[in-house]
Amino acid sequence: MIVYDLSCDAGHRFEGWFGSSGDYVSQRERRLVACPQCGSGEIEKAPMAPAVPRKGNRQSEPKQTNAGGVIPPEAAAVLKKLAELQAEALKSSTWVGEDFPEQSRAIHYGEREPEPIHGKATRDEANALIEEGITIAPLLFPVAPPEELN
């Protein structure tokens, strides 16, 4: 898909999505491309906007959508789903805070009842646990300790 900035003979500007540049040409020739504001079929490619706003004119430039740092909606939906899955998984898990490395070891070595736990570990602590063969997984999303909620 390619997107063109288009303008009609009345000067309305809009975006048109096409499978290819050839699609644009054939759709335009068949008058299938019309201005969404006035319906005009007299469509031309609008002059390209400058990639970099001119200095001193920055404030008046319209804010570009999707310009840098904005994740696509599909990715946002996946992240939201993952966050929900994590929240669901943690419902049956006990927050052990700073005790996480110790509690993980206790469970691994059968010193306490096994149960799902989550908490804090430094990178070194996490590496040490993994080296001991203890299965831990990093949380994908930061979790606020219960005492910090409210």
Ligand SMILES: [Zn+2]
């Ligand atoms: Zn128009």
